Amino acid sequence: MNRSKALLPLVGVVILLAVWSLVTSLKLVDPVLLPSPLSTFRTLWAGMVGGKLGADFIKTVMRTITSTAIAAVIAIPLGILLGSSEKLYRSVEFLIDFFRSTPASAMFPLFLVLFGVGDRTKISVAAFGAALVILFNVAYGVMNARKTRLLAAKVMGASRSRVLFDVMLKESLPQTFVGLRNGVSLALVIIVVAEMFIGSTDGLGQRVFEAQQLFDMPGMYAAIFAAGALGYTLNLLFLVIERRFVHWAGR
Amino acid sequence: MTRASIAAVPPATPDQSRRTAPHVTIRGLCKTFSDTPIYDHFDFDIPRGKLISVFGPNGCGKSTLINMIAGLVPPDAGEVLFDGRPLSDVKFGYVFQNYREALFPWLSAFDNIAYPLKLMHVAKRECDRRVEQLVSRLGVKIDLSLYPYQLSGGQQQLVSIMRALIVEPEILFLDEPFSALDYEMTLFMRDQLQRVFMETATTTVLVSHDLEEAVYLSDYVLLLSRHPARVVEFVPYDAPRPRSDRTMTESDFVATKAHCLKLFQQEVRRG
Numbered sequence: 001m002n003r004s005k006a007l008l009p010l011v012g013v014v015i016l017l018a019v020w021s022l023v024t025s026l027k028l029v030d031p032v033l034l035p036s037p038l039s040t041f042r043t044l045w046a047g048m049v050g051g052k053l054g055a056d057f058i059k060t061v062m063r064t065i066t067s068t069a070i071a072a073v074i075a076i077p078l079g080i081l082l083g084s085s086e087k088l089y090r091s092v093e094f095l096i097d098f099f100r101s102t103p104a105s106a107m108f109p110l111f112l113v114l115f116g117v118g119d120r121t122k123i124s125v126a127a128f129g130a131a132l133v134i135l136f137n138v139a140y141g142v143m144n145a146r147k148t149r150l151l152a153a154k155v156m157g158a159s160r161s162r163v164l165f166d167v168m169l170k171e172s173l174p175q176t177f178v179g180l181r182n183g184v185s186l187a188l189v190i191i192v193v194a195e196m197f198i199g200s201t202d203g204l205g206q207r208v209f210e211a212q213q214l215f216d217m218p219g220m221y222a223a224i225f226a227a228g229a230l231g232y233t234l235n236l237l238f239l240v241i242e243r244r245f246v247h248w249a250g251r
Numbered sequence: 252m253t254r255a256s257i258a259a260v261p262p263a264t265p266d267q268s269r270r271t272a273p274h275v276t277i278r279g280l281c282k283t284f285s286d287t288p289i290y291d292h293f294d295f296d297i298p299r300g301k302l303i304s305v306f307g308p309n310g311c312g313k314s315t316l317i318n319m320i321a322g323l324v325p326p327d328a329g330e331v332l333f334d335g336r337p338l339s340d341v342k343f344g345y346v347f348q349n350y351r352e353a354l355f356p357w358l359s360a361f362d363n364i365a366y367p368l369k370l371m372h373v374a375k376r377e378c379d380r381r382v383e384q385l386v387s388r389l390g391v392k393i394d395l396s397l398y399p400y401q402l403s404g405g406q407q408q409l410v411s412i413m414r415a416l417i418v419e420p421e422i423l424f425l426d427e428p429f430s431a432l433d434y435e436m437t438l439f440m441r442d443q444l445q446r447v448f449m450e451t452a453t454t455t456v457l458v459s460h461d462l463e464e465a466v467y468l469s470d471y472v473l474l475l476s477r478h479p480a481r482v483v484e485f486v487p488y489d490a491p492r493p494r495s496d497r498t499m500t501e502s503d504f505v506a507t508k509a510h511c512l513k514l515f516q517q518e519v520r521r522g
Contacts, residue, residue: 148352151323155345156367156414166366170357248356251400 035218044222053207053219057226060204063119063191064234067126068184075131075183076176079138083172084164089139096136104129104190108198122194129190130183137179141172174249177242184234192227204230272334274299274422274454275320280329282315289315291479293329297422302448302455304465306511307475307483308519313458316480317424320456321345333422344415344453346425350407354399360410361395367418385413388450389443405436409443416447422454430460441468442493449492462515466508467494474511476518483514 017037023029024036035043047053082089107125115121145168153167195205204227211220242249273296280293289312297303297320305313318324320331322338323345333341347353354363364385365378373381386395391413393406402410408428415423428444429437441464448455448468459465465472466488474483488507490498498504 146352148347148349149355152345152347152353155321155323156418157370162370167355170355173357246357248398248400251356 032215032217035221039218040221040225043218044225047219047222048226053223053226056202056204056207056223057230059202060188060191060195060227061230063123063195063203064126064184064188064230067123067187067191068130068180070123070127071130071134071183071187072180074127075134075179076138079135079176079179080142080164080169080172082135083139083142084168086143089143096132096139100132100136104186105193108194112198117199121198122191122200125194126187126190130187133186134176134179134183137182138172138176141175141179142168144175145171173246174242177238177246177249181235181238181242184238185231188227188231188234272299273297274334276330276332277320278330278332280319280331281327282312282319282324283327284315288479290319290326290329293480295473295482297454297456298471299454300452301470302457302468303471303473304457304459304469305473305475306459306462306465306515307480308477308515311475311478312480313460313475314426316475317345317426317456317458321424341422342418342420344412344418344420344423346408346411346415346423346428348427348430350404350411350428350431351399353411354407354414356399359396359398360393360402360406363399363410364395364413364417367414371418381417382413385417389413389416389447403436404432405440408432408440412444412447416451416453419451420453422456425455425457427458427460429464437464442495444468445493462508462511463499466504466511467499472507472511474514474518477521483518486511 020034020037024031024034044053048057082092104125107128108121111121111125111128115124149167149171150163153163158166191203192205192208194200195203196209197205200206204223207223208220208227211217211223275297277293277295277297280290281288282290293316305316307313315324319326320338321343331338354360355366358366361382364382368378368381382395385391391409393402393409395410399407399410408431412425412428425444429440432440444457445468447453457465457468459468469488472486472488474486475481476483486507488504490501490504
């Protein structure tokens with residue numbers, strides 16, 4: 001009973017692969033547009049193990065991680081600062097909301113002018129987008145710290161800085177992780193788009209785009225799957241870290 | 252025990268509460284919430300080493316009173332002194348009604364209890380020793396390595412109480428500490444609190460919305476009027492401890508509770 005429950009998530013995958021195999025074997029779709037699962041995964045494997053796809057994958061990982069790290073380093077302290085002062089937050093709330101709602105991709109031309117064609121532009125646009133998401137979440141986490149908990153620390157004689165470090169920071173951690181997970185997802189989206197169109201020669205975005213231009217459909221699907229696996233893994237990674245360090249979240 | 256005979260329905264004069272030097276003196280306390288005066292030149296003395304319960308109609312400012320004494324809410328005017336000293340010179344403990352939000356879920360129960368000592372820069376080994384001492388003194392049987400969210404409500408509140416006691420406070424405040432617990436747990440926790448009080452003899456101020464509980468636990472019940480709050484009566488109840496279920500069937504318990512209820516209902520009707 002328990003084992004069959006554990007297998008449930010695989011059902012959807014099996015159905016997708018079955019339908020896909022059926023469609024390709026019956027040639028319901030032009031085989032040039034939709035290669036078989038087998039050839040797609042063979043291409044994926046060959047590309048990832050020693051092929052060009054693996055190198056592009058690593059490039060994209062590095063860019064995404066770098067931009068998220070930069071975003072976190074800037075946004076977390078700033079979010080704490082903003083969140084710990086309601087007045088300060090209210091005075092910049094509109095700006096944060098405005099730029100958070102602005103599609104980061106609209107900032108590409110501006111960042112191109114500032115940083116030129118290269119990694120710095122991609123990474124800084126992604127960091128910009130991720131930073132706003134993280135900032136917003138951290139500030140909210142700090143602001144929504146339970147009043148009773150702050151009061152309890154105060155009543156036990158904790159100084160302002162102890163209240164901040166012992167209580168507010170811990171209280172904001174669950175929301176901070178929500179911000180980090182959303183931030184890294186956004187960073188990946190921006191990086192992949194940037195790799196497609198901003199004078200790039202490598203990265204998963206470039207791989208997808210190039211494969212499509214060359215009509216290399218198995219290569220294109222392989223790159224899409226690689227990007228999907230990357231996004232999924234990054235999210236999972238942050239979830240695992242969160243469970244480890246924020247064991248009390250949601251309890 | 253000479254006063255036991257008059258304990259049933261005594262007229263509490265100010266003299267009685269001042270028989271021993273009071274622990275806390277409250278003078279001229281004023282507090283207004285959105286144009287409603289909750290306290291208007293309120294005077295009161297809290298006796299030393301006694302457990303007093305604060306009881307009164309809804310919204311009369313029971314919690315506000317201990318919050319002002321404990322410095323959680325600043326009074327508009329007036330003075331609260333502990334043996335002539337201000338609050339900042341006094342070690343005190345405070346137990347919140349909402350234990351879920353008062354404990355720190357990122358710390359184990361043990362570290363929650365030790366946290367006030369950590370704030371006082373007590374060395375780790377000394378912290379551990381004092382927590383273990385308190386645990387054995389109170390006969391607490393909880394796995395303190397667990398996190399608060401892994402404990403039952405009553406256990407969490409017991410951890411809160413221990414966290415308040417770890418600094419060996421000279422006065423302990425409890426704001427409706429059991430009202431979020433089910434009845435079974437409430438009965439158990441009353442006896443735990445009684446045990447704590449018998450062990451430590453700490454001056455204790457308990458806000459209660461349950462008259463049975465207020466009388467059962469207290470040496471005195473402080474009955475407050477509707478706002479602006481006055482002392483309706485400071486009712487002594489000196490049944491010997493440990494009190495038990497049987498205490499609640501004895502005639503002076505019944506009489507004291509009935510007396511408090513009568514005064515309470517007069518106050519409620521007055522509003």
